[in-house]
Amino acid sequence: MLRFLKPYPNSRPAYTLIQNHLVDCRQISNQTLNEPAQPCVKTSIPGPKTLELLKELNSLQQAGSVQLFADYDKSFGNYFVDADGNEFLDAFTQISSVPVGYNHPHLLKAFEDDHNLKALINRxxxxxxxxxxxxxxxxxxxxxxxxxxxxxxxxxxxxxxxxxxxxxxxxxxxxxxxxxxxxxxxxxxxxxxxxxxxxxxxxxxxxxxxxxxxxxxxxxxxxxxxxxxxxxxxxxxxxxxxxxxxxxxxxxxxxxxxxxxxxxxxxxxxxxxxxxxxxxxxxxxxxxxxxxxxxxxxxxxxxxxxxxxxxxxxxxxxxxxxxxxxxxxxxxxxxxxxxxxxxxxxxxxxxxxxxxxxxxxxxxxxxxxxxxxxxxxxxxDPGKLILLERVLEVVKQENLLSLVCATGKVLKEGLHTLEKEFPNIINSVRGRGTFLAFNANSSQIRDKINNNLKSNGVLGGACGETAIRLRPALIFAPKHAEIYLTALRKTLKQL
Ligand SMILES: Cc1ncc(COP(=O)(O)O)c(C=O)c1O
CATH class of the missing domain: 3.40.640.10 (Type I PLP-dependent aspartate aminotransferase-like (Major domain))
Incomplete structure (x- = not known):
């Protein structure tokens, strides 16, 4: 399996065709260039290591809400790596709270600065x-x-x-x-x-x-x-x-x-x-x-x-x-x-x-x-403001709000196509930007879709009675939208 994509050569084309959309390559965030090419699921989900850790944590606290244990050393960009080494495309991002993906290089450098480090430790x-x-x-x-x-x-x-x-x-x-x-x-x-x-x-x-x-x-x-x-x-x-x-x-x-x-x-x-x-x-x-x-x-x-x-x-x-x-x-x-x-x-x-x-x-x-x-x-916590300052710099430098609009368009159109293809399973596609959702026709089917999406390499979220929500990071690009939609189509076909 191709683990890490090489950065695009300088001579890359200005536009690429994704989901029948011409997408400006400059809208593909730099942060996504060193990610895995696609998800890679090697074990059943949850995997054996995750189950072992769950048992241990459950003996200490109510851990019934834990879905997976992460390997945050290996997670990168839009990809979440779990304790069993499975690599998921993350369309849920810690309940919608990771702005620019995992281990963003600009954030990793934040505390190399002595002043910032002191702001962090002298809380x-x-x-x-x-x-x-x-x-x-x-x-x-x-x-x-x-x-x-x-x-x-x-x-x-x-x-x-x-x-x-x-x-x-x-x-x-x-x-x-x-x-x-x-x-x-x-x-x-x-x-x-x-x-x-x-x-x-x-x-x-x-x-x-x-x-x-x-x-x-x-x-x-x-x-x-x-x-x-x-x-x-x-x-x-x-x-x-x-x-x-x-x-x-x-x-x-x-x-x-x-x-x-x-x-x-x-x-x-x-x-x-x-x-x-x-x-x-x-x-x-x-x-x-x-x-x-x-x-x-x-x-x-x-x-x-x-x-x-x-x-x-x-x-x-x-x-x-x-x-x-x-x-x-x-x-x-x-x-x-x-x-x-x-x-x-x-x-x-x-x-x-x-x-x-x-x-x-x-x-x-x-x-x-x-x-x-x-x-x-x-x-x-001042440490959080130091990180937020860097997040906002990335958002500006990489023009991430317009990337959100471009990716959101690809995702929403793809979801509309899927609701037409599977009208007895999903409906009511809605939302703005990449903040999107659709309904399944029952809670049971919704839960099944959400679980099976994981086995197909995608982390998604459920909300309300029957909804699946998308909450990717701001660096989620049209190429990730394509992977998400392919995994969802596969999941819906398997039902
Ligand atoms: C709209 C909204 N308000 C408030 C909260 C509560 O935030 P927290 O979980 O950080 O306390 C959440 C959490 O999901 C939320 O979605």
Missing amino acids: PALGVFPSMDWPEKLKAVLLSVAPKGLSCVSTMMCGSCSNENAYKAAFMRYRTKERGGKLDFTLAEMNSCMLNMPPGAPKMSIMSFEGSFHGRTFGALSTTRSKPIHKLDCPAFDWPVAPFPRYKYPLSEHERENHLEDKRCIEQVEDLIEKQKKAGNPVAGIIVEPIQSEGGDHEASPEFFQKLQNICKAKGVALIIDEVQTGGGPTGKMWCHEHFNLPSPPEIVTFSKKMLTGGFYCNADFKAPHPYRIFNTWMG
Whole structure:
């Protein structure tokens, strides 16, 4: 087997034919040139070494979620190598969190720099003793890609705690407004909050949508509505939930129904805000994913989001856009909500995964009014910003957002071809960029496709009841799309 492809010679043609598309070779990332030519599966999946490690790990913790053990020394670019030496084309990338593939040379060099290494090993409590270059770093890295109109940023550890703290910011802003901008508290507020009672711990809510996923910490979990398994046995806030559109596909053939579906959902959002207010549990914020991800890759139209924002503005509710999974480029734009042409910026945008550090952007009104209120010991990690800086350099240098668009086009057209070829097995191809998904006609078939894809050399992801989602790295090129589609066709034929 040809293990490593030689870099293209300088005389390579400017265009190559992939899936009947003329693809500009300059759009094939440098990082993919030294990868295996294709997947190589040598054992049953999971292989013997993986099973042995699973047994060992299971004796120490609940390891039922572990799919494979990785060999991160050998994984490279879009290829994940497991403990048994199997080489998979990775279209799932650690639940969508590897921006530029494994062992990218530019990232590997990050800590050769002595200053960077010291930033890594002297991990500060960022809220109290940040390094002297921290403000500049935030500006140069995170604010350089900030959603338009959002000038403040706080770093956090993960997606859940980014949302958790965004909710706190929304509540604090809501109460500050109610106090007419006054920043001091009454004695009754100070005493009652210690008993978890109003007025200090007031009744207020964050609205989320059916099928949404916003994380597993307590506040975030109260807004997560994707699967019972995440929520069972944990007390939750009494917060409202609205329907999120469920579209019929293909979109072009169901415009009228889908438009009515938007209307139905928006009306309920409006109703619920009023009901909550009357019940004395007002909505301070609405959190929404630009594409519902864990819940099944449900998309909504730009018009839906524009109307949602109008309602939020009219009712004084903060619009919090959860870009934990969609942010960082996989939809072909840095932030998925940029596809929606919103009349004004959202109040808060949360991120993590491909951004490598968690955190949230907000406008200055949502900056915590006092110190130690949006806070924890680490508040992120400067090492992650050093890596993110390099990721953003690669994204720019290699023009990866346009690669995402080119690859996404090949993938989506290929998936449409397959849904026509196997209409009794898959349907509802959807998504933006390489952030794509399709449904199987039952959960069992979906699980079978996802498992068998592995045996055919591809790591993919499942979400919702019946969906398979694609979450490749930004360096996934049309040639990888071709390998993915070939493996999927083989998998569907084998069913
Ligand atoms: C949209 C969204 N929000 C929040 C989270 C939670 O992030 P984390 O798992 O880092 O806590 C996820 C994780 O999958 C997510 O997809």
